[in-house]
Amino acid sequence: MNTEKSDALRTRAREVVLAAVRGLTLAVAVLPCSVAFLVLTLLSVVLIPVGVGLFTTPAVLTGVRALADTRRRLAEEWCGVRIPAAYRPVPAGAKPWTRTFRMLGDPQTRRDVLWLPVDMTAGFFTALLPAVLLLYPFEGFAVAAGMWRVLSAGGTYWYGFVPVTGGPTQLGAAATAAVLLFATYRFTPRLLTVHFRLTRAVLDTGGGELAERVRVLTETRQDAVDTSAAELRRIERDLHDGAQARLVAMGMDLGTIEMLVERDPAQAKRLLAQARRNSADALEELRDLVRGIHPPVLAERGLGDAVRALALRLPLPTEVTVDLPGRLDAPVESAAYFAVSEVLTNAVKHSGADRIWIDVHHTEGRLRVTVTDNGRGGAAIGAGSGLAGVERRLGTFDGVLAVSSPPGGPTLVSLEIPCASS
Structure with a gap:
């Protein structure tokens, strides 16, 4: 004692x-x-x-x-x-x-x-x-x-x-x-x-923090509305210029085939082959369009496998580490997926890197994703790299984006979104 x-x-x-x-x-x-x-x-x-x-x-x-x-x-x-x-x-x-x-x-x-x-x-x-x-x-x-x-x-x-x-x-x-x-x-x-x-x-400004929070939420809500409107216009444009045009052409070919099937069977066969190709191309474009809205692998397998699928399509060697205890909310998974997709696109186009590392994990009620490349560095938010749009998209979910990219590299982009795991 x-x-x-x-x-x-x-x-x-x-x-x-x-x-x-x-x-x-x-x-x-x-x-x-x-x-x-x-x-x-x-x-x-x-x-x-x-x-x-x-x-x-x-x-x-x-x-x-x-x-x-x-x-x-x-x-x-x-x-x-x-x-x-x-x-x-x-x-x-x-x-x-x-x-x-x-x-x-x-x-x-x-x-x-x-x-x-x-x-x-x-x-x-x-x-x-x-x-x-x-x-x-x-x-x-x-x-x-x-x-x-x-x-x-x-x-x-x-x-x-x-x-x-x-x-x-x-x-x-x-x-x-x-x-x-x-x-x-x-x-x-x-x-x-x-x-x-x-x-x-x-x-302490006495409510200044709350006022700033309201201001940020107002801005991010407007960004979300603008993003949704732009996405709808993109979908409409892609449908009009892609799958819809091919389906119209296929319908015209079928009409011509009806007229030629008895008079010129050979020409009708060529048009049938062309219509089949248009059908396959339209189906592929529709799949790409759906993948751009909400990839099936993301809906079926979750964020981890969706990020792995992204990495497989990259022209650079990419190492992916995933540590997620379960599925996240669908909007959070979608936001994180497209944010990672944008960051990877930037890395491939602008970094000059020959290797990329992706780490996805969930801890303390937050989803954390880091994308690192061994490129030339110099990336910055608002420098025309598309990262400003990623930051605004994450802001809708109270998320943050941080970039460390000294001249000469490496570049580390980290994003964090508060969310629960089921």
Whole structure:
């Protein structure tokens, strides 16, 4: 039992010291960073009318965002305080004017800028408080022991609210220091949490995350509607230009055959052969059309076998790893299948790779698929590669797409969709 108590005391002592060190580190970094970014932000905004600010403001606001994101990460890692962020995306390749005013009009960015003066004042104080509370009791013990040099000059020295003139009054300083040391033991880790809660109170837009979620869902819903309409037009066009045209031609051939079957049997046989070819071609086109809507192998065998079938049709050696405990929802399987198909098409056309690896697995309630090639790299979302369309399609299901493609390769495209497995 004594061993458990001593271990608990040591653990608590480490927590107290760690909170004090972390708070002191934050306090040292808070003041210069916040002051610098606040001054740079104000200067950049003032310089917008002369044009210079159009180029400096986005860079400065990106730095402010990085500072705020660092504080969010530390808040969650150190004290479990989650500070949501709801930044509005800025279009890639936007002009300086558009980029500047998109960022200035973002409520979350305005919160970040508002947070800077709070962080350099109240934030500095709350970050420094854990270290002060830890160190201040030792001054009281030094005063009580007569080692505090100011006492040698005579007069009254105030330790907190206790006047110390020497002799018995030094016991009052020792008692105060003991009380403060107990308060340090009890409250120092919580004081660091106070700093991060203050940060959350300023940075949190209060429903901004929900508003951003509604905005994203609205956009993805519109994308889904547009995609469905485009798909219907494609199906109609393919039917009209392909299978329908062949069936019409076959009907005309059959009509001609009826007239020639008695007068010119040889010509009728040639037309019959042509009609049979048209029938086979129309059937093949209809199968391709159905495969483009929802491949039969996907409906019958599931995502894993459908991806394997995709890999077999590629002109490159492809290694497929599948770890799925069961079937996924049909819409999720379809979205993942066509996303993988698009990524593989990009890899074959643009990467210059000679080998591709596909990994499909389901874990922690999420479907994760990675496609890796050993090509030249340089792939990016929105660079005309079709990945932007994949990202929008996945967004309908709350999915995300990530691309890592440094120059020289390799390229790794990963997609993730939250879903259940049956």
